[in-house]
Amino acid sequence: MTTATATGRTATGRTATSPPKPGRRKPMKSPYPTWFFIPAGVFYVVLFLVPTIASFYFSLTRWTLFDVEFIGFDNFIRFFQEPQLVTGFINTFIYAFLTSGAKVVFGLLFGVLLSSQIIGRGFLRATIFFPVLVSTIGVGILFKVLMDPFDGPINESLAVLGIEGPAWLTDPSIALLSVALVDIWKGVGLATLIYIAGMVAIPQEYYEAAKVDGAGAWNNFRHITLPLLRPATVTVVLLSLIGGLRSFDLIWAMTGGGPGFTSDVLASVIYKQYQAGFFGLSTAGNVVLFLVVAAIIFPLSWWLNRKEADQ
Amino acid sequence: MVPRTTRRSIVALGAGGLALSLALAGCSAGDSDSDGGAVELSFLVDNGESTVSTAEALAEAFHEENPDITITVETRPQGADGDNVVKTRLATGEMADLFQYNSGSLLQALNPDQTLVNIADEAYVDKLDENFIKSVATDNGVYGVPMGQSMAGAMLYNKDIYADLGLEIPESWDDFIANSEAIKEAGVAAPIVQTYGDTWTSQLFVLGDFNNVLAENPDWAEEYTNNEAKYVDQPAFAGFEHLQEAYEAGLFNEDFASATYADGVSMVATGEGAHYPMLTFAASQLATTNPEATDTVGSFPIPGDDASTFGLTVWMPTYTVFVPQSTEGEKLDAAKQFLEFLTTPEACDIQSEANAPQGPFVVEGCELPDDVPAMVSDLQEYFDAGQTNLALEFLSPIKGPALEQITVAVGSGITSAADGAAQYDEDVKKQAQQLGIEGW
Numbered sequence: 001m002t003t004a005t006a007t008g009r010t011a012t013g014r015t016a017t018s019p020p021k022p023g024r025r026k027p028m029k030s031p032y033p034t035w036f037f038i039p040a041g042v043f044y045v046v047l048f049l050v051p052t053i054a055s056f057y058f059s060l061t062r063w064t065l066f067d068v069e070f071i072g073f074d075n076f077i078r079f080f081q082e083p084q085l086v087t088g089f090i091n092t093f094i095y096a097f098l099t100s101g102a103k104v105v106f107g108l109l110f111g112v113l114l115s116s117q118i119i120g121r122g123f124l125r126a127t128i129f130f131p132v133l134v135s136t137i138g139v140g141i142l143f144k145v146l147m148d149p150f151d152g153p154i155n156e157s158l159a160v161l162g163i164e165g166p167a168w169l170t171d172p173s174i175a176l177l178s179v180a181l182v183d184i185w186k187g188v189g190l191a192t193l194i195y196i197a198g199m200v201a202i203p204q205e206y207y208e209a210a211k212v213d214g215a216g217a218w219n220n221f222r223h224i225t226l227p228l229l230r231p232a233t234v235t236v237v238l239l240s241l242i243g244g245l246r247s248f249d250l251i252w253a254m255t256g257g258g259p260g261f262t263s264d265v266l267a268s269v270i271y272k273q274y275q276a277g278f279f280g281l282s283t284a285g286n287v288v289l290f291l292v293v294a295a296i297i298f299p300l301s302w303w304l305n306r307k308e309a310d311q
Numbered sequence: 312m313v314p315r316t317t318r319r320s321i322v323a324l325g326a327g328g329l330a331l332s333l334a335l336a337g338c339s340a341g342d343s344d345s346d347g348g349a350v351e352l353s354f355l356v357d358n359g360e361s362t363v364s365t366a367e368a369l370a371e372a373f374h375e376e377n378p379d380i381t382i383t384v385e386t387r388p389q390g391a392d393g394d395n396v397v398k399t400r401l402a403t404g405e406m407a408d409l410f411q412y413n414s415g416s417l418l419q420a421l422n423p424d425q426t427l428v429n430i431a432d433e434a435y436v437d438k439l440d441e442n443f444i445k446s447v448a449t450d451n452g453v454y455g456v457p458m459g460q461s462m463a464g465a466m467l468y469n470k471d472i473y474a475d476l477g478l479e480i481p482e483s484w485d486d487f488i489a490n491s492e493a494i495k496e497a498g499v500a501a502p503i504v505q506t507y508g509d510t511w512t513s514q515l516f517v518l519g520d521f522n523n524v525l526a527e528n529p530d531w532a533e534e535y536t537n538n539e540a541k542y543v544d545q546p547a548f549a550g551f552e553h554l555q556e557a558y559e560a561g562l563f564n565e566d567f568a569s570a571t572y573a574d575g576v577s578m579v580a581t582g583e584g585a586h587y588p589m590l591t592f593a594a595s596q597l598a599t600t601n602p603e604a605t606d607t608v609g610s611f612p613i614p615g616d617d618a619s620t621f622g623l624t625v626w627m628p629t630y631t632v633f634v635p636q637s638t639e640g641e642k643l644d645a646a647k648q649f650l651e652f653l654t655t656p657e658a659c660d661i662q663s664e665a666n667a668p669q670g671p672f673v674v675e676g677c678e679l680p681d682d683v684p685a686m687v688s689d690l691q692e693y694f695d696a697g698q699t700n701l702a703l704e705f706l707s708p709i710k711g712p713a714l715e716q717i718t719v720a721v722g723s724g725i726t727s728a729a730d731g732a733a734q735y736d737e738d739v740k741k742q743a744q745q746l747g748i749e750g751w
Contacts, residue, residue: 065402083734170568260720275391276712
């Protein structure tokens with residue numbers, strides 16, 4: 001602690017606000033020498049920057065891990081000719097927007113519920129957050145068993161009620177939706193947590209003032225809670241949308257992109273190409289995924305944050 | 312004050328450097344662990360129950376003969392995930408000292424000339440079947456030794472159902488469909504079992520039909536490799552067509568979309584299903600799950616349109632043992648000794664014992680035991696009559712990786728046979744380009 005104050009005194013805000021000394025020290029300079037950044041910088045360059053740049057290069061090659069042959073944009077042309085790719089693209093968007101939207105709605109509802117004074121609140125909060133902590137692959141395998149069309153517990157329970165359950169994961173028209181459903185179940189806990197944190201941060205004075213003005217529960221929610229939760233909503237939307245766009249593990253564990261190619265998303269198409277040994281092609285796919293995610297998230301983030309700043 | 316700051320930054324830098332050197336050290340760990348005369352070899356096999364038990368039995372017998380060589384069996388996943396492990400470990404030079412992998416086109420994708428030890432000059436190679444050598448060779452060398460027998464892509468069938476309904480083994484596709492319809496009408500069993508819970512099982516209608524393709528055009532494999540013959544055209548299109556026809560006729564088991572390979576084998580064994588197009592390595596699965604049915608489940612070739620060319624499509628042993636180039640020195644000598652051991656009748660007997668045989672051996676001097684399962688003994692007459700052809704994957708280095716998804720889509724009625732065949736041709740093209748084959 002003494003060291004901290006000692007170093008702090010040499011070059012932090014306090015010296016910065018005082019008249020600049022003659023010599024090399026300039027105001028607002030970082031308290032740490034630049035070479036403090038070298039260890040982190042080395043890791044960043046070696047583990048992130050170099051592979052990123054290398055992947056742009058390898059996406060332009062036919063690459064077997066042993067040989068590299070430069071082939072220009074052929075990989076991208078081939079990638080866009082993939083029969084699965086069109087389905088993959090559409091599915092990615094359906095999956096991302098569906099899960100993201102549902103997490104916002106349900107996260108908000110659960111957030112409101114779990115920040116009110118109800119019995120067993122702590123327990124309920126823990127319960128809803130629990131699926132977030134479980135391994136995604138584990139959840140996928142578990143639900144694959146639960147959703148088995150013939151002897152899965154879900155359809156057996158429905159049969160008791162006299163309902164014939166659908167072939168959740170093997171019916172081409174609903175396989176993707178079944179996976180999305182599980183994704184929502186698994187991810188809604190995190191959204192709820194973010195909303196609870198956002199709600200706790202809203203000062204009670206607003207509600208008291210509104211109460212004086214005679215506002216009811218709905219008006220409280222509509223005109224105080226909802227607008228002031230905007231930052232939380234932005235976070236939930238961005239996180240779940242990015243997660244949804246590059247979602248892979250749950251889909252792979254539950255359907256493997258099947259039946260056929262009907263529940264393939266961008267990430268699973270890329271993975272299958274990697275598995276098949278088309279390293280250049282799958283790197284090109286990753287570059288495409290990177291660009292797609294960036295093209296959606298950057299404008300969206302800018303738009304959401306601008307709205308926030310306007311208020 | 313000044314010395315304090317300096318010391319802290321030195322610690323920070325030191326910690327960073329230490330972490331980095333640890334990371335680098337991680338890459339080279341596990342290279343040197345030999346001491347004196349004793350050699351320890353690692354042997355990577357897939358995690359299939361029968362593969363592991365066979366590999367362990369062989370390793371043990373080998374250790375008894377050569378007490379100073381110990382072989383430790385390691386496992387990897389099966390299927391495409393396992394391919395990943397093998398390719399990545401080979402590429403990074405981190406492969407086990409010995410490993411089991413497929414022969415044929417899958418082997419070609421490993422770039423054997425650059426990654427595996429060439430054993431063409433070893434004396435024991437002469438004991439191997441000529442067709443087998445073709446399946447583990449490139450223009451520059453021979454690379455593997457079999458662990459297991461050859462097998463066939465055949466139609467497994469329940470003999471009791473055939474006997475009860477008085478059916479005969481169909482020699483043409485039309486007869487086969489007629490038999491299936493009769494079984495459907497009798498309502499005793501699902502006429503044809505399909506198990507898309509394990510997608511790879513969906514390929515047999517196409518891959519197992521190859522004898523019929525070659526019967527029609529003996530040069531098909533070569534033309535295919537040269538980008539001349541395509542799956543959208545007959546005779547190869549028939550495989551896709553048959554799959555679609557069987558689906559549309561409603562001949563599949565009710566749970567075809569979610570059933571697994573193990574379910575499929577059990578269904579034929581218990582009589583819930585009548586036919587199951589499968590490789591005869593199913594004999595080992597059958598011996599594990601339904602040992603009482605080894606005489607009930609028989610096999611016949613997958614019939615084509617022409618009864619006169621009725622014959623088997625044969626696979627060379629899928630379990631083949633290779634030595635990567637990263638194995639050197641005394642380990643390499645020990646590894647070669649193990650390969651030689653695999654070509655002895657003694658090793659063959661251990662394999663027959665550890666695992667139900669799935670077809671004839673491809674090693675000179677090796678004989679099958681007398682009590683082989685019916686599904687294997689049924690094959691013998693076709694081998695004796697010479698009514699066999701090698702599967703495409705042993706005649707051409709190109710096999711498209713997406714075939715299993717495409718055949719699932721065709722077999723589930725999602726894609727038509729014509730579209731599926733066209734998709735597969737594209738897939739093949741991609742693979743050929745990746746392999747750098749001329750003319751694509």
